[in-house]
Amino acid sequence: MASVLRSSILRHTRVPISTTLTLNESKLIAVRSMSSYGDVHLDKQEVIGRVLDVVKSFPKVDPSKVTPDVHFQKDLGLDSLDNVEIVMALEDEFKLEIPDKEADKIDSCHLAVEYIDNHPMAG
């Protein structure tokens, strides 16, 4: 008896998989992504802000010269080893793991922002 009642109730309230709930005529999107791979992408302005903060806090850099277009070796007068240190600091900041060959090519703020922006796992 209880099971018949239960199955009749369930038959009425079974929601088909394709529709979403509507509450007060507004679509309630009650779907949560289940993957742990970066589905949250960073805002480009936020990326630029954080990259500039990392570069400005480098001790050998003059903070007033740092702009989003600055080249580490030509404009800021840094060394290639300093370049390596900055790329490592960026890896720490955004929790990335950049392969060695790619990290060697990151030479300016612009390239760094572009790489981080296009990286799916930038945190």
Place this chain on the structure above:
Amino acid sequence: MSVASVSYLARRAAQKERVRILYRRALKDTLNWAVHRHLFNPDADALREKFEANRNVDDIETIDRMIAAGEATYNKWQHPDPYIVPWAPGGSMVCRNPTPPEGIEIIYDYGREDTA
């Protein structure tokens, strides 16, 4: 040796790239061994001094030998359990939660029965 031929410049450029990659790996290794920043910072400075001491060497064969020696030292000092970012190959979260196939969703209606 002052002939700036293309092969000489190409060889120097390759050496510079090896030095940069070696410095990068050595720095990461130093961070693996000295986990806390207050221990890492003096060690990183010492590593930088070692690289700076050989900055002005010009003879290409000597540079090759020094790079080989540096890489041998690096290989000897490698940490057995390096820190790898979780989602990178070798990390702790690789393949843990793969993305579900397209078109599958969970409707969170929390057992509500009054769906119109």
